[in-house]
Amino acid sequence: MKKLKFSFPALFTLLLALAASALFSSCSSGGKSAAESESATTSETVATGKKITLGIIPLTDCAPLVVAYEKGLFKKYGLDVQISKEASWANVRDKLLTGELDGAHCLFGMPFSVYTGVSGKAGSEMKIAMLLNNNGQAITLSKDFCGKVGFRNIDGVAAAVTQMQAQKELTFAMTYPGGTHDIWLRYWLAAAKVDQNKVKIITIPPPQMVANMKVGNMDGFCVGEPWNQVAVKQGIGFTHISTQDLWKNHPEKALVVNKQFSESRRDDLKKVMKAVMEASMWLDDMKNRKEAAEIIGRQSYVNAPAKEIEARLLGNYDLGCDYGKHTYQDDYMLYHNKGQVNYPRKAHGIWYLNQYVRFGYLKETPDYKAVADKLIMQDLYTEVAKEMGVAIPDDDMKPFTINLDKVTFDPNNPSGPVAQK
Known part of the structure; x- marks a missing residue:
């Protein structure tokens, strides 16, 4: 076979021709249909688009982000x-x-806690785009x-605490100052007539709760699932x-x-929200919850037995301590609930700020509405919901009642005396 020989000028000319041909091909649809061209664009975005990093903590309610990833919903958009997966x-x-994380599965109270300086540099902004779930946390006692x-039954809590304090200082754990678990714990203590200043309250990351109770570092904790169920199964609490x-x-x-x-990737954020919304809808189909438990139970996510996750996802609570079982009918963990879950309500942000004042985190009353307006992206959520045909609740800024102590909170008068009971 004869070898082809090229002079340098000829070789250079050939390379230029090949490059021009490639460029022309990349700029032409080649007669593809609109659908084919759109599909090609989507595939290219997935392959070469700027990556979006979303954080999670190992908890059952990280499911919308994990399912959106595992089911290919992010790629769909x-x-x-x-x-x-984050440690704390x-x-x-x-x-x-x-900016190391673009977004995260996060405690609803965290942006308010950080912005007001309760747990971060005052004035630091993190934005709430949508809610991921309602319900599904618990207070576990040793x-x-x-x-x-x-x-x-909270009637006997104060007496039990007083009795046990005769032998030792009681310690209760939550997961983050000013976060949901912290406020649930403090609200429970107040409703049970236990002075929060007479017990020790510490911060422990969710996956470490059970191990710490096992070695006696705390007498109770408030955390999300599956760690309450795991504590029951290990026989260390109820x-x-x-x-x-x-x-x-x-x-x-x-x-x-x-x-x-x-601010800079608003359209991408809307796509993230749509993928998460679809995952939330999938999760609220109870037929999917067994599969959901298997997905999020993997080592790369929650790293807990799927059967323990599944039980409480279905509303089936083994209580421990010979108290038997309890089944929640319509108030187990919800992820969508026809749009009722995902809508970010400013009234709820105002309630959290009020609790910070109530429990001594804030010495001065904040501008409740201004903070809620700044941190909650309600207009963006409304855009996404309308584009997806999801109903938008009309109950924001209306009074609501907390079941535990029957106190009604009016977000339009957050400093009213009833909110301080």
């Missing part, structure tokens, strides 16, 4: 998303503020409380009260995003 809520906060305190008993359909986790991401 042309997004290149990676899920980052403080870690999530720091990475959101620095087995030392067995027989002294019943399920959903479910005293779930947060849906405290406040039915309360706000819990939110999709919280970095401020810069919300």
Whole structure:
């Protein structure tokens, strides 16, 4: 076979011709249909688009983000998303503020806690794009409380605490100052007539709760699932009260995003929200919850037995401490509930700010409405919901009642005396 020989000028001319041909091909649809061209564009976005990093904490309610990823819903909207498993809520906060995370599965109260300086540099902004779930957290008490305190009955809590304090200082754990678990714990203590200043309250990351109770570092904790169920199965504690008993359909986790991401990549954020919304709808089909438990139970996510996750996802609570079982009928963990879950209500943000004042986190009353307006992206959510045909609730800024103590809170008068009971 004869070898082809090229002079340098000829070779250079040939390379230029090949490059021009490639460029022409890339700029032409080649007779493709509009659908084919759109599909090609989507595939290219997934392959070469700027990555979006979303953080999660190992909890059952990280499911909307995980399911959106595992079911290919982010890719459906042309997004290149990676899920980052984080060690603690403080870690999530720091990475959101620095931009290492674009968004995260996050405590609803965290943006308010950070902005007001309760748990971060005052004035630091993180934005709430949408809610991820209602219900599904719990207060677990150690087995030392067995027989002294019943399920959903707070009448005997103060007496039990006083009795046990004669032997030792009592310690209760939550997951983040000013976060949902912190406020649920403090609200429960107040309703039970226990002075929060007479017990020790510490911060422990959710996956470490059970191990810490096992070695006696705390006498009770408030955390999300599956860690309450795991404590029951390991025989170290019992479910005293779930947060849906405290406040039915309360706000819990939110999709919280970095401020810069919300401003510079608004269209991408809307696509993230649509994917998460679809995942939330899928999760609220009870036929899917077994599969959901298997997905989020994997080591890369929650790293807990799927059967423990599944039970409480279905509303089936093994309480522990010989208290038997309880089945929640319509107030188990909800992810969508025909749009009732995902709508971010400013009234709820105002309630959280009010609790910070009530429990001594804030010495001065904040501008409730201004803070809620700044941190909650309600207009963006409304755009997304309308484009998806999802109903938008009309109950924001209306008074609501907390089940545990029957106190009605009016977000239009947050400093009213009834809110301080």
